[in-house]
Amino acid sequence: MSEQLKLIVEQLNKDPFRKNFNLITFDSLEPMQLLQILNDVLAEVDPKHAIDIREEMPEQTAKRMCALLGMLKYKPPGNQSDLSGFRQGLVVGSKPAVHPILHWLLQRVPELKKRAYLARFLVKLDVPAEFLADDVIGDTYHQYEELVEGFKTNHKECEQLRTSGFSTAEIRRDIGAMEEEKGPLIKRVERLKKRVESVSNHQQMLEQARQLRVEKKREEHLAHQKQEQKNQLFQAQQRLQRLQQQLKDMRHAAADASPDSLMKRLEEEIKINSYMVSEKLPKELEVLKRTVQYLQKVASEPAMGHGDLLELRDKIKGVDMQINHLIEKKMMRSDPIDDKLTLYRQQASIIIRKKEAKAExxxxxxxxxxxxxxxLTHRTSQALASNGEEVVRGDELKRLVVKLRSKGTVYKKKRQEIAELKAEYGVLQRTEEILKQRHEAVQEKLQTMEAEKGISGYSNTQEELERVSAIKSELDEKKGRTLDDMSEMVKQLNSMIVEKKSALAPIIKELRSLRQQCQVLNQEHEEKKSQYESCGAGLESNRSKLEQEVKALREETAQEENRYHYINSKSEITEMQIQRAAEEMKAYVSSDVQERKRAIREVYMKNIAEQELLGKKLREKQKMVRESHSANMEQMKMWQDLEQLMECKRQCFIKVQNEASVGQVIQEGGEDRLVL
Known part of the structure; x- marks a missing residue:
């Protein structure tokens, strides 16, 4: 576990994370912080997951992370069937669940980046078969599959080009070097053409050379075909050996197989298949049917608003309360026989779960x-269709790898030799140019001297005469002279190189010794560094342990002090109670009447007698109230009726008075009119 934490902390401190953790700070992270770090690592693998986990629900975070880990083919350590516990650990951010994921991810980040990139294009959409019956959907899905296959081939070609070893810079350098070599080669070809044209029957010689070149190419082609046939023969022999080994293994297995063992195997397979058919598959089918019915029911219902959701939540809470109440009742009415059977039921349920897990x-x-x-069959058929050969496996692949490595080393050596030859050719070409420049300078100086002496053109005339007289010998000896000069120059250059090497030899020896010392010092530095880091980690862990122990001891001291004060207060209370009890006993036993009356027992007895007397009076009063209750109620009803009657009379009297006042006013108004 410590090595795992060290690797996680080391990788998190590097680019692109730069967390600056140590073992103590990383181990003391909160669950939310640990989940955020896991999410940051997953975001480095797939940028779509670069979010803040505080902005989404824990269940959604766990679901998203589980989906990405499943796509990356991560397998949880330990019990593979306990997926619910693994998801629960992701939800709460527990260390046993998160640390192995971080350890697995940080070891293979580039590979997982590539896998996540390819998954976006290669994970096919799951379209039901009934939808593919439609022509438009079927054609679109077929086109989609063709595009996926095209992406696979293009990606393979791109990877092959990346790993082929070619780079644009090297190709440009090669093209530049070839263009530089092109000019001298053209000049050389022209010179050779001029030489050849002066030779008799040069056309026949050129034809013979062309035929020789064709025959050499044919010989190379035949040698290549011979090598291919040898390879095919070797592969056929290897295939024959594998088939013979398979036949031998099958015969050996058939010889070891007895009727009893075969019957046992068949019985086990029949039991497994019968369990799958009779128990597991019907349960899964029933669960799927219920899920489909539930989804159909949900889909058929109208859209729900916020009020409907609140109402459903209230109902769920009420049902949960009822369930808890029923569980409590069941626990209160638990039968001892049922208690005895609980253990067997639990064991049976555990066995059933294990059986289902093993079946899954x-x-x-x-x-x-x-x-x-x-x-395997698909790749084998593809390989046979493309190459017409068997797929190379096992020992053949190892031999081919060793062969390719040896050829690679030979290729590198040859390439280095070619580079050295090119460099030497460049030096010689530069030497030739310098000599030509010197020759031209000497000729110009000679012409100026002839002009000063008054015999200009003498050297040219002499050269023409010598050229006319000795043109044949000059043509014969020109090549030899040139080769002698070049060989002499090469000897001089080699001697200079030997001198430089001899001068550099002691420096190289010193450099080798210094390199060895540097390697030794680097190793010592790495060892000291690892020792320092391990010692620092040990001291940090010891310090954290001591801090935890001090903290625990302080908490224990505080608890003991609290307990001490509590016990002291309890003892004081107990002493006071004992003292009061002694005083009470003393007062109760005393012969003094006044002191006996001050005893608590006497006071309480007096209070009890007074309360009993008061209760007796209240009961009598209650009895009287009960006996006169009906008569009092009738009397109260009569008073209420009387009150209503008096109110009615008052209303009638007010009404009569109002009518009389209105009539009087009308009468007074009529009299006034008569007077007018």
Missing amino acids: ELQEAREELAAAERE
Whole structure:
């Protein structure tokens, strides 16, 4: 575990994370911080996951991370079937769940980046078969599959070009070097043409050379075909050996197989298949049917608003309360017989879960085996269709790798020799140019001297005469002289190189010794550094342990002090109670009447007697109230009726008075009119 944490901290401190952690700070991270670091690492693998986990629900975070880890083919350590516990650990950010994921991710970040990039284009969409029956959807899906296959081929070609070893800079340098070599070669070809034209029957010689070149190419082609046939023969022999070994293994397996073992295997397979057919698959089918019915029901219902959701939450809370109440009732009414059977029920449920988990593992293993067999047959058929040969495996692949490595080393040596020859050729070409410049300078100086002496053109005339008289010998000896000069120059250059090497030899020896010392010092530095880091980590861990122990001891001291004060206060209270009890006993036993009356027992007895007397009076009063309750209620009803009657009379009297006042006013108004 410590090595795992060291690797995680070391990788997180590097680019592109730069977290600046040590073992103590990383181990003391909160669950949310640990989940955020895991999310940052996943975001480095796939940029779509670069979000803040505080902005989404924990279940959504765990679901998103599980989906990406499943796509990256991460397998949790330990019990593979306990996926619910793994998801729960991701939700709460527990260290046993997050640390192995970080250790696995940080070891292979470039590979996982490539896998996440390819998954965006290679993970096919899951389209139901009933939808593919439509012509438009079927054609579109077929076109989609063709595009995916095209992407696969293009990506393979791109990877082959990347790993082929060629680079644009090297190609440009080679092109530049070839263009520089092109000019001298053209001049050389022209000179050779002029030489050849002066030779008799040069056309026949050129034809013979062309035929020789064609025959050499044919010989190379035949040698290549011979080598290919040898390779095919070797591959056929290897295939024959493998088939013979397979036949031998099958015969050996058939010889070891007895009827009893075969029957046992068949019985086990029948039991497994019967369990799958009779128990596991019907349960899964029933669960899927219920899920489909539930989804259909949800899809058929109208859209729900915020109020509907609140109402459903209230209902869920009410149902949960009822369930808890029923569970409590069941626990209160638990039967001892049921308690005895609980252990067996738990064991049976554990066995059933283990059985289902093993069945799921078996099903997954069968599916993986079938997929691997299909992929093997597909790749074998592709290889046979493309090359017409068997796929190279095992020892053949190792031999081919060793052979390719040896050829690679030979190729590098040859390439280095070619580079040295090119450099030497460049030096010689530069020497030739310098000599030509010197010759031209000497000729110009000679012409000026002839002009000063008054015999200009003498050297040219003499050269023409010598050229006319000795043209044949000059043509015969020109090549020899040139080769002698060049060989002499090469000897001089070699002697200069030997002198430089001899001068550089002691310096190289010193440099070698210094390099060895540097390597030794680097090794010592690495060892001291590792010792320092391990010692520092040990001291940090010891310091953290001591801090934890001091903290625990301080907490324990505080608890003991609290306990001490609590016990002291309890003892004081107890002493006071004992003292009061002694005083009470003393007062109760005393012969003095006044002191006996001050005893608590007497006071309480007096209070009890007074309260009993008061209760007796209240009960009598209650009895009287009960007896007169009906008569009092009737009397109260009569008073209420009387009150209503008096109110009615008052209203009638007010009404009569109002009517009389209105009539009087009308009468007074009529009299006034008569007077007018």
